[in-house]
Structures are given as structure tokens and as C-alpha cells.
Amino acid sequence: QVQLVESGGGLVQAGDSLRLSCAASGRYFHTAAMGWFRQAPGKEREAAAAISWSGGDIRYADSVKGRFTISRDNTKNTVYLQMNHLGPEDTAIYYCAARGAGYAGASLIGSAYTYWGQGTQVTVSS
Numbered sequence: 001q002v003q004l005v006e007s008g009g010g011l012v013q014a015g016d017s018l019r020l021s022c023a024a025s026g027r028y029f030h031t032a033a034m035g036w037f038r039q040a041p042g043k044e045r046e047a048a049a050a051i052s053w054s055g056g057d058i059r060y061a062d063s064v065k066g067r068f069t070i071s072r073d074n075t076k077n078t079v080y081l082q083m084n085h086l087g088p089e090d091t092a093i094y095y096c097a098a099r100g101a102g103y104a105g106a107s108l109i110g111s112a113y114t115y116w117g118q119g120t121q122v123t124v125s126s
Contacts, residue, residue: 022096
């Protein structure tokens with residue numbers, strides 16, 4: 001079983017930056033690929049970024065490429081999402097997700113993930 005707890009969300013202005021953190025429990029965190037997804041009001045959930053267990057394979061959605069950076073620290077069981085140049089279109093609930101044991105590759109497909117956090121709200125004002 002893996003539990004994920006996101007933090008770092010908040011209300012910012014357009015152009016600002018935020019760093020989200022996702023603390024994971026579970027012995028196999030360092031072998032699991034992780035991802036960040038988001039869901040804006042009235043819209044379907046979409047992928048933002050994903051990272052393999054080693055950090056060697058990283059993928060971004062086109063909408064965040066060049067502005068967001070995903071990283072992980074396996075010694076702290078934590079994955080991060082650095083978000084720069086935020087705009088109102090980035091307003092959403094951001095979810096951290098973990099793939100199941102043995103699935104170490106990064107994926108931008110939500111159904112590839114087994115465990116999900118409760119989410120953290122990010123609101124960007126114009």
C-alpha cells in the first residue's frame with residue numbers, strides 16, 4: 001500500500017512560481033514511477049508530468065513543457081513539481097500519483113497509475 005500526500009498549493013498571481021511536493025509512504029517508492037496530474041473545474045483530468053523510478057525518463061504534457069519541472073528525491077520518498085510562469089490556465093487541483101510495484105517507467109496516462117493523493121489546489125489570478 002502506498003499513501004501520497006501533496007502540499008505546496010496556494011493562490012498566486014500570473015507569472016509567479018510554486019513548488020508542489022508529494023510525500024509518499026511505502027517501501028517500494030524508490031522503484032515506482034510517479035506522476036503529476038491536474039483537473040480544472042469542469043474539465044477532465046489531464047497529465048502534467050511524469051518521472052521514472054530512477055529519474056532518467058521524464059515526460060511533460062505540451063501545455064506545461066518548458067515551464068514545469070518534475071523531480072524526485074528517493075532518499076526522502078518525495079516527488080516535486082516546480083511550476084514557473086504560471087497562468088490562469090494552470091488553475092486546477094493537482095494530484096500526485098504512483099504506479100504499482102514493478103512499473104518503473106514514466107507515463108502520462110492516468111490509467112497507468114494505481115495510487116493517488118487527495119490533491120492540492122493551485123489558483124492563479126490574472
